[in-house]
């Protein structure tokens with residue numbers, strides 16, 4: 077079973093919940109930090125990294141001696157990653173999606189592709205938990221190819237927990253799309269509600285069952301509660317604000333190791349999700 | 355005219371609360387919400403929308419089932435696994451398709467076309483603080499970087515026309531394409547961080563991106579009293595990297611109250627945190 081932990085708004089406690097859940101279940105758990113722009117779960121799970129794989133994507137290069145400067149490549153590139161100026165081809169790597177259209181289109185076969193590094197996948201263990209994370213190379217624009225590569229490591233026989241990236245656009249969709257259940261973490265402020273409703277739209281469009289965890293549930297107003305009630309959205313856990321939790325978080329200590337009552341809450345939530353899915 | 359963007363790497367560090375306060379403090383400025391993916395600044399600025407514009411941000415391949423002979427060449431070239439066979443005709447999965455057009459190039463029957471899609475809207479609004487350019491990306495869309503560029507371009511036009519002194523931008527979280535689009539042509543990037551190991555890790559990465567693109571950065575440490583030791587470490591890091599720390603703000607309940615009320619915190623109260631933010635703005639402007 078795959079459970080993805082996501083949130084429209086960043087900083088609501090996504091990683092806190094994902095790592096807390098993983099530590100509550102332990103057995104047979106595979107954990108994926110798919111927030112490849114800013115991976116943080118390893119700070120809490122402190123895995124021993126055993127494997128590293130660089131993720132490459134092809135990028136086009138022009139062989140000048142074959143190029144006639146016809147401009148076909150620039151014409152077909154849908155991302156404006158190629159310009160042909162005075163018969164010379166200029167390629168803007170940061171705009172390139174590695175789609176290969178330019179090399180398909182070149183009548184002189186003057187474009188070939190070389191590997192370009194996009195980031196790194198790392199795998200290891202944190203006690204009983206199998207851990208994976210991806211980390212986008214600084215300066216690279218596109219996180220989705222890395223998330224795709226990461227998700228190839230998913231073992232369906234395990235309980236898979238995915239820590240998604242925030243937001244509601246392509247990286248978030250890529251992270252949650254094959255999940256059996258999505259946990260949306262929010263906070264009870266207008267910001268939290270605004271971004272929660274967007275995230276719910278995405279999860280509904282993907283037709284994945286979901287529930288909500290309200291973090292710092294006593295800091296804000298009632299609107300998130302009311303919204304969930306009105307729309308019959310299950311609230312899985314409420315976590316009241318606790319300075320101790322914030323301090324543990326700041327030190328990279330998983331809060332469930334000191335607030336043991338949450339171990340039980342997470343296990344109960346997991347049972348509930350299981351029941352709902354069967 | 356000075357373009358200032360507020361970023362953080364990690365979400366939820368207080369970026370939008372601080373940007374809204376700058377909006378209230380600065381004179382003669384234009385505001386932009388570049389977090390088009392989960393836009394929140396409008397909740398504090400109370401905009402009246404003056405113009406609404408469609409954003410045609412992406413395209414998807416469409417296969418005409420009548421013309422498709424089922425050769426499968428399109429599936430072969432598609433690098434995004436967006437094409438699959440169903441009952442001997444080929445279909446495109448819109449969510450995976452990146453609209454690259456490779457399939458169009460190889461289809462021998464010319465059965466494939468690229469169709470443009472409206473993937474968001476952008477707005478020019480009036481607020482009591484001045485003009486505000488913001489957007490709403492349709493859910494589950496890519497290319498938010500391009501939408502960021504569109505609204506920033508518009509904001510710049512308005513700034514030139516009105517002879518504004520500042521363009522103040524609320525940036526997106528992360529380090530990917532919308533962040534890169536938010537950083538281009540910026541005079542100063544302000545990184546709002548918090549003294550948690552996650553906040554520090556993310557700050558270092560986003561500062562790396564700003565450096566990569568040659569943008570000057572300055573830092574604000576928010577909720578500094580949650581972990582004083584980490585706050586010291588952030589200061590040391592910034593000193594080493596020659597990044598000016600503009601100030602540090604305490605953890606405060608008033609922040610969530612001001613969000614609930616929908617008012618920039620510097621207008622919501624006279625507490626120390628409001629004065630601290632005002633002092634920070636004095637250093638930036």
Ligand code: SF4
Pocket residue numbers: 136152153154155157158167171172173174175176177178179454
């Ligand atoms: S590989 Fe695709 S995106 Fe990259 S330059 Fe060629 S056509 Fe453009």
Ligand code: SF4
Pocket residue numbers: 175414415428431432433434435436437446450451452453454455456457458
């Ligand atoms: S346009 Fe590109 S991504 Fe879309 S289906 Fe065709 S080859 Fe695949």
